[in-house]
Amino acid sequence: MSRSLSGIYKRLYSAFGPQYWWPADSPLEVMVGAILTQNTNWQNVEKAIKRLKEEKLLKLGRLHKIPQHRLASLIRPSGYYNIKAGRLKALFNFLHKEYKGSLKKLKRKDAQSLRNSLLAVKGIGPETADSILLYALNKPVFVIDAYTKRILSRHHFIQRQATYDEAQNLFRKNLQSNVKLFNEYHALLVKLGKEFCLKNKPRCAICPLRNI
């Protein structure tokens, strides 16, 4: 039974319980965090977001106005700060221009066309786009990240070199399309990955999924 994706979900949920993702106070904060966490430890992202909050800057109007170099210095703890400041600016520009900062207008669009628009923003790739769709806009889209791929491949659900779309299709075809499920499942996979499925530990004797 655990050798199915829904069985694995049940096992993970039993082991770890709800993860309460995404840790943020607003959809905008989710979007900012989604870019800041690109190839970056979440702890560092928290430091950067804390600095933005201290300056009361987590509002689209303010973020859209501040100079990029100032934004870069504020998000410094998250690493790649010059690159990320540019990517954030591209996102803010998109939100401001296309939707005048209106979350309602954004959410009205269907997931597919929204995904395409997000992917057209420089600095937003498939994982960042899907994180925004799922965790900021509550669209039923499964997020694939490095942990998810590593876990799936180590348990022989996909090849090690499988593409993003291949991994995503696996979930899409084997699970009900459900925002709450996709939210919790991906969060649980990250939790598992951080604790038991590290890059430099190819075999893990105590993985909660070991006997699937």
Add this chain to the structure above:
DNA sequence: TGCCAGGCCGGGT
């Protein structure tokens, strides 16, 4: 101490 973290882009084959 060196390795790694909730990716993505641009240039080269």
Add this chain to the structure above:
DNA sequence: ACCCGGCATGGC
């Protein structure tokens, strides 16, 4: 269509 170097800080 892949493959690779670059981007950078902070924790263990």
